[in-house]
Amino acid sequence: MPMKRFVAVSLAAATLGVLAVGSAGAADTAAAPKKRVEVLELKVENLQYESVDVGAAGPSQGDMNAFSGTTSRDGRIVGLGGGTCEVVRIEGDKQTSQCVITARLEKGSLTMQALWERGAPELEMAITGGTGVYKGASGTASYWDIATPDERIRAEIVR
Secondary structure, X not given: OXXXXXXOOOHHHHHHOEEEEOOOOHXXXXXXXXXXXXXXXXXXEEEEEEEEOOOOOOOOOOOEEEEEEEEEEOOEEEEXXXXXXXXXXXXXXXXXXXXXXXXXXXXXXXXXXXXXXXXXXXXXXXXXXXXXXXXXXXXEEEEEOOOOOOOEEEEEEEO
């Protein structure tokens, strides 16, 4: 089954939870600003998907999937984005891809990346940065039920 996956998150969804996190060292607490963690849980809808086979017929290193779609919360669309997954390793029946996603949000964008084994039902991605209010963001984004109508994401964004 071709992998279809997309994530986007929205500030509107941040109402699901916000937690303040401080510095671990007491001496650093006064000097270091506190960071916020926004926890977002959203449904993913894949709208466009394309698979490109660059080598011989069948799986090969360099094959790529490109995808885009929306996310929603309570039936309302709250984000748009897309990305690519490129096969970087084949070992027997196992295919590992490097996946990169950009999520466009109301007040900025987030970027995410991870290695993913094709067919795995879950994926945890690193949040690698952002723009706007998400400038300098980090954290994780976890996906379940990838490439199904029940696909969803939980993002923990540190900024």
